[in-house]
Amino acid sequence: MSNELISKKDLLDLTGISYGQLYRWKRKDLIPEEWFIRKSTFTGQETFFPKEKVLERIDKIQSMKETLSLDELAERLSPSSSAMMELSRKELLKRNIVTNVSLELYAKENGTAEEFQFEQLLELFILDKLLSSGDISLDEGRMILQVLQEGRGRLNKSKHELLLIRKLGVTSCLLVAGAENIMVDQGSRVTVMLSVESCIEELKTNL
């Protein structure tokens, strides 16, 4: 994801929203506080936003606000509110949320379950996402599950990043909270870098 910033002025121009809307959405936590980046410019202080993220978010809000109230939207978009969601195994497959392969792997590790809580769903969802992208092997999938389960309960409280690093054919899996820049030595390669927050969001829109 690029680190390009957009000023508040340009953002309002580009999206056609008003100051009133922007502040209202911020109050409702539809646009997270961390995205408001204050910088001083030659004309005084200005607020900037991560361009790609904020444009995508505003687009999402605008397309959904016709059908949902702002509070429902906040529920949907904020990662800290994982509403009581439970889905059965059949439902998951029927609605194409995850594939059978990942379900089987998950069952092998955790025993077969018919109902899945949100946290389990999230683990399953991340596993499936990576497996179907072809970035990881089944063994690495197992490792990821293990790490995610260690972090269970903390995942939606702060921003986490899931990393997979390979060196000389050996893989390590890391779950990092609040990581901005991660450097690795030359021999290592970061094969996967996934924001758990965006996965939660994606999963919620799928449910």
Place this chain on the structure above:
Amino acid sequence: MKNGMKGNLILNGYGSSNGGHFNEVKLNGRGIVNGDLECVLFECNGSGTVKGDLKIDRGKISGSGKIKGGVNGNDFTIEGHGSVSEGVSLVNKMNISGSGKIGGSLRADEIKIKGKATIATDCETESFQTEGQFAIGGLLSADHIDVKLYGESSALEIGGQTIKIKGKKRGFFHLFKPFFPAKLTADVIEGDELELESTNAKIVRGKNVTIGPECEIDLVEYKESIHLDDAAKVREFRKI
């Protein structure tokens, strides 16, 4: 909040309690609650102290109450001299008439201030109405901001849809310089419809901007229209 079986806590004169869950809590005199308090109705007349968080349906401090924690609930009123050392988060309405001090942020659907309010960080609401003074250490964000200035007020930033700041009417006495000037100071003011008087700001940005008398503004950026009063000092303005 369920209140079927809960009792009341009434402290008259000197007294202390360790907190807990109640239906009604009244601190008349110098009551002290050492701990978190959860109740439907909270009243503090006199100089009561709650050393913990307060969770209420409705609450009122008339006298000089201190909450050494945060406040959560529906409605909260400070009449007299009240202080809350952490944030206040309300579903409905915050009323401050007298002097209120909040050591964290204030969130409510509606905020009315008559008197003086100090808020350490952000103040977020749908409707913000004041007649009096306020000092906000962070962002004041509201759909509708309606301020009648008495004395000096300040906020770091102000943002919202409609923002109206009215200076003091001085009538006959406008010949003399007022002893306590009515003034609002902010770094940045941003909104769609802005009507400002007696305001000092570095930057004002808006769609339709009216700058009234006694304003001193370094830079105004407007989208559609601007109206400058003759008595306003605006260093620079431009259409964006």
